[in-house]
Amino acid sequence: NISVKKIRPFTVFVEGNIGSGKTTFLNHFANADVQLLSEPVEMWRNVEGHNLLGLMYENPSRWGLTFQTYVQLTMVDLHTRPAAYPVKMMERSIYSARYCFVENLVQEGLMPTCEYVVLDEWFKWITSHLDTGGDLIVYLRTSPEVVFERMKVRARKEETHVSLQYLTKLHELHEDWLFNRTKFSCPAPVITLDANRDINEMEEEFRKCEPKILFQQQN
Numbered sequence: 001n002i003s004v005k006k007i008r009p010f011t012v013f014v015e016g017n018i019g020s021g022k023t024t025f026l027n028h029f030a031n032a033d034v035q036l037l038s039e040p041v042e043m044w045r046n047v048e049g050h051n052l053l054g055l056m057y058e059n060p061s062r063w064g065l066t067f068q069t070y071v072q073l074t075m076v077d078l079h080t081r082p083a084a085y086p087v088k089m090m091e092r093s094i095y096s097a098r099y100c101f102v103e104n105l106v107q108e109g110l111m112p113t114c115e116y117v118v119l120d121e122w123f124k125w126i127t128s129h130l131d132t133g134g135d136l137i138v139y140l141r142t143s144p145e146v147v148f149e150r151m152k153v154r155a156r157k158e159e160t161h162v163s164l165q166y167l168t169k170l171h172e173l174h175e176d177w178l179f180n181r182t183k184f185s186c187p188a189p190v191i192t193l194d195a196n197r198d199i200n201e202m203e204e205e206f207r208k209c210e211p212k213i214l215f216q217q218q219n
């Protein structure tokens with residue numbers, strides 16, 4: 001039997017802290033020949049009527065596993081979505097779910113080790129049996145203080161009580177994963193943008209990115 005190698009589009013993971021401008025970055029490519037896959041926050045807010053995102057922020061130790069299990073499922077769905085375009089850009093990935101958000105829950109003592117291990121077993125099985133690979137990571141690098149202000153302005157109801165300390169912890173986990181590479185491997189080469197800059201200055205940063213993303217269509 002001939003094994004048909006499933007071609008994977010050039011896959012970009014857009015990574016960064018809460019409020020780092022990921023949605024803005026994706027929207028910059030709205031008219032390009034790119035499949036844009038935003039973070040399915042609306043799905044996390046309504047699973048058969050349950051707002052798992054809200055539950056997780058209200059009581060992370062009780063609902064962290066529930067929420068992150070569902071996040072992992074929704075990310076697998078996006079990773080394995082068939083290729084509709086030569087380039088696919090995802091807002092975050094199963095990798096930032098595992099290495100940043102789940103890691104934060106266990107490091108903050110909000111998730112018991114047995115739950116962390118179960119999530120990691122799922123993560124290892126999924127990433128070794130399914131094609132969740134990426135070809136480039138765009139890291140929107142920010143300072144916690146900047147994203148804290150932006151998050152407050154955006155005022156997502158579930159994030160009302162998110163602290164600067166939480167954002168700082170998430171920032172450090174992104175830096176460890178993508179920059180220092182102390183504990184976890186990095187699934188693709190990383191290009192880093194200074195996402196502290198003002199929105200109109202960001203357009204210039206985004207344009208600088210285009211050759212690294214859109215030129216893939218010409219090979």
Ligand SMILES: Cc1cc2cn([C@H]3C[C@H](O)[C@@H](CO)O3)c(=O)nc2[nH]1
Nearest residue numbers: 018039041071092093096097101159
């Ligand atoms: C992959 C992944 C995304 C993600 C987002 N979140 C939270 C951070 C924000 O408040 C909101 C939308 O990104 O969901 C989370 O707790 N765990 C996550 N894991």
